[in-house]
Amino acid sequence: MLTDLDHIRLTDRPLIVCDVDDVVLQFAAPFEAFLQSRGHRLLPRSFKLTGNIVTGADESVIEAPAVKALIDDFFVEQERWQTPFADAVDSLHALGQDADLVFLTAMPPRHAEVRRRLLDQLTLIFPMIATEEAKGPMVAALQGERPLPVVFVDDMVHNLHSVGQHVPDCLLIYLPPPLEIFRFAPEPPQTVRRVSTWPEASELIRSHFAG
């Protein structure tokens, strides 16, 4: 299943667990374009979608259930909208030479097959888990007792926090996209390394592996 750990087979190499939306594939920017195609608008006035998507001339706020439905429609159509960030694909291929790489993507499991297909089309054939479970316990279960370095890359502070709590040895990398709405994102804990590009992330990861 694409929604659990059972299909993941790790080798004797370091482990990189990597988020997908807004880390590998663009999310917020194409989601905004998707909203516009439906006659809506995203106002970057706080770090959330619900309450900031407005519609019509009077800019009335779209309620939570309708926002959820829009995100759902976007994921159904993701192959039409989502493209990778600069350097992401090349960097992941290069890192994948020396490490096991697993995508941990937070989305309703019903979208897992489309997400898998999109990653495959982009040659990102690394294993993937699509789940709405907390990421910390998932990374802990993946890493288990392996005496090998482990790295986690995400654009959401709460996910970095979760992994930091469950996998104390993990290198935590915060890679937020260069978007206005991320100005409102919470600050990551001090144990987290912040970078702005994949080449920077790769350098940190390689020096972590080198010990």
Ligand SMILES: [Mg+2]
């Ligand atoms: Mg993300």
